[in-house]
Amino acid sequence: MGNERINETRRNFLRKSAVLAGTLFVSSVTKPFTAMLFAANEPDKSGKWYAIGIDIEKCIGCGNCAKACKLENDVPKDPFYYRSWVEQYTIKNDGTVSVVSPNGGIDGFTQTIPDEEIFKTFFVPKMCNHCYKSPCVQVCPVGATFESPEGVVLVDKEYCIGCRYCIQACPYGCRFLNPDTETADKCTFCYHRLKKGLKPACFEVCPTGARIYGDLHDKNDKIHQFLKEHNTQVLKPNLNTGSKLFYNGLSSEVR
């Protein structure tokens, strides 16, 4: 009889602890999950949503954008780390395509192929596309890279573990591992400047206005004019990255 009472008490205790543990477990598990559901929603229509427009016909390959980017953001000077760079495509009369980007275009370009052999040649500035279906954000195991509410893809260098998965996942080659912080690094759209109402460095210094950026949520923003007036294309559209970098004049050879 006494045993039964002890068993009853033990059963109650077990039941109560199970309920407590269960609740703790469920609430701790769902906390980040609700945040995940948030991220799956449409971007908040009230805030800004940045996009970029680059006009290849206006780019003169001066390299000021790539140079200013490194200076503004304290990017390591070695020729292996670029948040933004410029490529030169030269298509010869025989059809061969040659692409160069000496030091990311920072020191300018020298054309080695003689003019008479050139069929077509142009410059292509590159930077992070700030994709809204970003494969780099998708693969981060810990949530160190993310899309900000304004549509800027950023890296939290205090949280990044440096696994380099995001660098593998970016189809455009925009990411690198910063040797000083040992974390993933990339164009931040000069988020620190945007927040102060300043233009990102590369847009600030472009001498021909080949680079523009704007707020897709603002109907009067010049980015809409750019998208309307030009036949725009994104890089690697078949990968469905939701790239927000729209090029005008993107020739079929560009990768």
Add this chain to the structure above:
Amino acid sequence: MPPQLKTLLPLLAVFICLFLAARHFLIPESFGKYGHYRANSLDEIAALPTHYVGKEVCAECHDAEAVMLESDLHKGLTCEVCHGPGSIHVEDQEKGILVKPGTREFCGTCHSLNAARRTEVIHQIDIKTHNIERANCIDCHNPHAVWEMKE
């Protein structure tokens, strides 16, 4: 209940509790506010220092050059494209000495002949042969008013 489970199941429960407790302490406070990331990093990134200050700031002191620039073909340029980022110079003119470039090589980064440049977008010259008796472009051209030739 078999004796093995009588020991193993409580052990499992303890382990799970320890894990949940650790999670509570290890997950940063602002994590999850806007999405699966640390919301505080937005502020941390926004607080990074800026190095380029912009034309309006330069014009506050260098109004003469700014006015001159507006009158001529280089008016679309910011000062810092040629002179470099100005944030240190604004704070301390001794520490932040800016370059005053004007060599053929420097001006050539925009203006040298290159088949990839459209002539309607940028005026191009052959920096190897153009007025070769003068060493630098700014020997003749005022960089802030390029068609105003010197002497």
Add this chain to the structure above:
Amino acid sequence: MEHLYEILKHVDGYIYPNELELQWGILIVLYPFITGLVAGAFILASLERVFKVKVLRPTYHLALLTALAFLIVAGLPLVSHLGHPFRSYEILTTPQGGSAMAIFGFVYLWYLMVVLLLEIWFDYRHDLVLWSNEAKGIKRRIYKMLTLGVTDISPKALAWDEKLGYIITVIGIPSAFLLHGYVGFIFGSIKANPWWSTVMMPVIFLLSAMVSGIALVMFLYMVISWIRKVKIDMACLDEIGKFLFMVLILDFTLESLDQVHRIYEAEESFEILHLLVTGKLTYTLLIFQGLMGTIIPLLTLGFLRIYLPKEKLRTPIYFLTSCLVLFGVFCMRWNVVIGGQLFSKSFLGFTSFKLGMVGLEGFWMALVWMIMPFLILSFILWLVPPWKKHAEKEVG
């Protein structure tokens, strides 16, 4: 940094400026290799337990303990490769649900604790109790701890050991598939990289894992029998050889299918990948992985299906074959991980990779990681030798 300037001189064609340095090196080649050995060894062991392939009994315990020794080491090259290894706990506290890599912490823990450790514990508990009474000194203390205080060795309790161990093994098979399959998915789900991005990747990884695990058990069984100076059970070895042959055929078929499909569809990335295989990967893919690691073992094992030479000849044949297979699977991991990073995502050029000797990502460190499981296995075999287990009774 100097080595990067060196690599700059060996760039072929055009690569995106950030692609010069390979992100994942020898350590990331090692990780799938080691977890593959774990999954493969475990599946071989479960063949005996669940599918009742009795002739494999002599290698059952060895396979399990091998899996454990390798799993203990598996995560170490991975964590040491991170930019911030001390932040690695974040994978457990805030795993990002969309990332295949986020599963790593949980799958690893699940497999280590619930599958491997528990199965071994259920299998050895009876012996641990008996050994804790027989042994002296520190060994006695260790055995006592390992029993977790469950010292009931009545027939009813032993029957529970058998039953629970069986359940764990059954759960363990899909868990082994998950442990290595997710690694394949980590590569297979990267749409940016056409050398990795294929539906077949998890399947290929899993099958080559099974191949490597089986080969490892074959290799270790022979080596340990030789060290212990005991006779090898040839029926067991022949059976392992048979399974190795069958899984190798399946692995080879599916890997070839993947390549044939790629060649046939010849989509945008085909030209650069063709250059990759016939250029930078000629030795490691066509000769090491293909010829030495797959074709020669297939022909050899296939021949043994038709005609069985004397034991004296078969033993070195199995030994050599298992070595070749292990080497071939290692090269397969190399070709996937390193190969996938040698060509530019612009599809217009190649970078270069040179394995350094020193440093955390160097050859010597990789060798340390590979030798460590064998040292751990030696310790485990000293602590809980399968051949000193008390005579088993057929229970239940």
